[in-house]
Amino acid sequence: MEMLKEGNLLGSGLKFGIVAARFNEFITSKLLGGAYDALSRHGVDKENITTAWVPGAFEIPLIAQKMAESEKFDAVICLGAVIRGATTHYDLVCGEAAKGIAQVSLKTGVPVMFGVITTENIEQAVERAGTKAGNKGFDVAVSAIEMVNLIKELEK
Ligand SMILES: Nc1c(NC[C@H](O)[C@H](O)[C@H](O)CO)[nH]c(=O)[nH]c1=O
Numbered sequence: 443m444e445m446l447k448e449g450n451l452l453g454s455g456l457k458f459g460i461v462a463a464r465f466n467e468f469i470t471s472k473l474l475g476g477a478y479d480a481l482s483r484h485g486v487d488k489e490n491i492t493t494a495w496v497p498g499a500f501e502i503p504l505i506a507q508k509m510a511e512s513e514k515f516d517a518v519i520c521l522g523a524v525i526r527g528a529t530t531h532y533d534l535v536c537g538e539a540a541k542g543i544a545q546v547s548l549k550t551g552v553p554v555m556f557g558v559i560t561t562e563n564i565e566q567a568v569e570r571a572g573t574k575a576g577n578k579g580f581d582v583a584v585s586a587i588e589m590v591n592l593i594k595e596l597e598k
Pocket residue numbers: 463465466497498499500501522523524525526531535
């Protein structure tokens with residue numbers, strides 16, 4: 443019989459750090475609300491969630507690294523909204539945020555979730571922050587629970 447490993451969605455007793463970017467706060471605050479909703483609905487206690495605000499998505503990796511290295515959290519959830527402007531700045535911010543977040547996760551072995559939405563315009567961001575395309579903050583929070591529990595399964 444093939445052995446199948448997967449992570450369940452039970453969050454009770456798990457501890458989460460959240461790094462939220464304040465840039466485009468009208469979007470990121472909705473992503474944060476979605477993450478809180480997901481964690482709460484999956485049994486995570488409010489006192490087991492620590493949220494840190496950073497200026498923008500470019501600063502997320504550093505604080506995510508501090509949280510991951512602290513060994514206080516089972517996973518770190520990164521939330522941001524990068525909306526294309528008139529210059530190439532968008533590409534640099536998106537690229538460094540994504541690369542930095544991935545590197546922290548691989549370096550520390552802690553699940554660090556990429557909840558930074560990267561959109562061409564404000565409408566696309568609104569759609570992904572709790573309207574017709576769902577809430578990416580909710581989605582990555584659920585994935586964070588799954589990753590923590592998958593790792594626990596693999597370590598048995
Ligand atoms: N344009 C966006 C930014 N830009 C700011 C950078 O993230 C960074 O805070 C600044 O360059 C100082 O180091 N950040 C976002 O999160 N979203 C954007 O659309």
